[in-house]
Amino acid sequence: QTDCFNYVRFLQSYNSSHLYACGTYAFQPKCTYIELSGFTLDPVAFEDGKGKCPYDPTKGHTGLIVDGELYSATFNNFLGTEPVILRNLGPHYSMKTEYLTSWLNEPHFVASAFVPESAGSGSGDDDKVYFFFSERAVEYDCYAEQVVARVARVCKGDMGGTQTVPTVTQCPCPHTGGHGWHTDSADGDTVSLSPHRGTWVARRQGDVDVSAICRYHILEVKKAFEGPYKEYREQAQKWGRYSGEVPSPRPGA
Numbered sequence: 221q222t223d224c225f226n227y228v229r230f231l232q233s234y235n236s237s238h239l240y241a242c243g244t245y246a247f248q249p250k251c252t253y254i255e256l257s258g259f260t261l262d263p264v265a266f267e268d269g270k271g272k273c274p275y276d277p278t279k280g281h282t283g284l285i286v287d288g289e290l291y292s293a294t295f296n297n298f299l300g301t302e303p304v305i306l307r308n309l310g311p312h313y314s315m316k317t318e319y320l321t322s323w324l325n326e327p328h329f330v331a332s333a334f335v336p337e338s339a340g341s342g343s344g345d346d347d348k349v350y351f352f353f354s355e356r357a358v359e360y361d362c363y364a365e366q367v368v369a370r371v372a373r374v375c376k377g378d379m380g381g382t383q384t385v386p387t388v389t390q391c392p393c394p395h396t397g398g399h400g401w402h403t404d405s406a407d408g409d410t411v412s413l414s415p416h417r418g419t420w421v422a423r424r425q426g427d428v429d430v431s432a433i434c435r436y437h438i439l440e441v442k443k444a445f446e447g448p449y450k451e452y453r454e455q456a457q458k459w460g461r462y463s464g465e466v467p468s469p470r471p472g473a
Contacts, residue, residue: 226250227277230292234284240285240309242273247298249273271316272305276346280328282347285309291349293329293372303327305351306372315378322452322459327355327370334376334453335438347376350441359450359459371441 229306230242234253241261249269254261274281275297283292289310296302303324306316314445317323329354338347348375376388449462 224277229273229277229281234285234288240290242283242407244267244273244277259308271304271308274300276300278420280353282329282353284332284334284350286334286349289376291332291374293332293351293353296469305372307374307378321462322358325356326357326359327353329353330418335442337442345381346378348373349376354415371444373445378379400416415470 226243226245228241228243230240230251232240234240239254239256239258240251241254242249245318249272250266251269251272252261252266271294272283272290272292276295281292281294283290283294285291287310289307291305291307291311294303296304296306296319302319303326304316304319305324306314307448308314317380327350333350333352334347335350336347350371353368353372354367354369357368405423447466449466450459451462452458453460
């Protein structure tokens with residue numbers, strides 16, 4: 221028996237005296253607080269880790285604690301077929317995305333970042349939490365499967381009901397020879413984001429394997445969320461460009 225009983229998938233500072241940790245716990249995810257001064261935990265104080273940590277240690281996962289609230293992108297069921305972006309802990313309502321393959325289609329979550337966009341905003345923007353992942357694209361009409369790199373974000377101050385809708389954009393990484401990329405994929409070992417810039421790794425799949433590192437300023441990422449937008453058309457079961465009037469406040473503001 222070489223497999224580990226509990227893979228720790230999340231460990232971050234919760235406050236000045238405690239860490240918050242989540243593990244797979246033999247496909248029954250659990251979370252708990254670790255007291256920093258003695259690095260000890262209370263074994264009877266374990267919490268349900270559903271939505272905070274994946275059941276399967278091989279599944280992509282990312283999480284971030286901001287002002288005592290946990291924002292996570294993970295898989296919400298035992299089979300690993302229900303990807304969600306979720307907020308819990310803290311004073312706000314617990315919220316999660318609805319499971320729709322048109323939103324999150326076999327994603328591989330790799331990283332997350334908090335960006336305080338409300339500071340100095342003339343349009344009243346809220347602070348945002350960004351999520352980085354790759355997924356199987358559903359918007360292309362082609363024979364070969366397309367895996368693309370995405371960035372999604374949610375509003376930190378969202379006071380909605382029990383569900384939230386993230387805004388999502390794609391991260392194209394053009395080939396230095398001028399050719400387009402068929403596939404952009406995110407690599408969790410090389411993704412990073414600060415309030416100033418992001419680093420993204422893309423790979424082209426097909427006859428030739430090529431790798432590149434694409435650097436994005438955070439302002440470029442934010443601009444992509446300002447439109448134009450796409451909408452999912454249920455009847456055609458595909459994405460199309462949104463041609464209506466952009467609501468105010470705009471999506472993701």
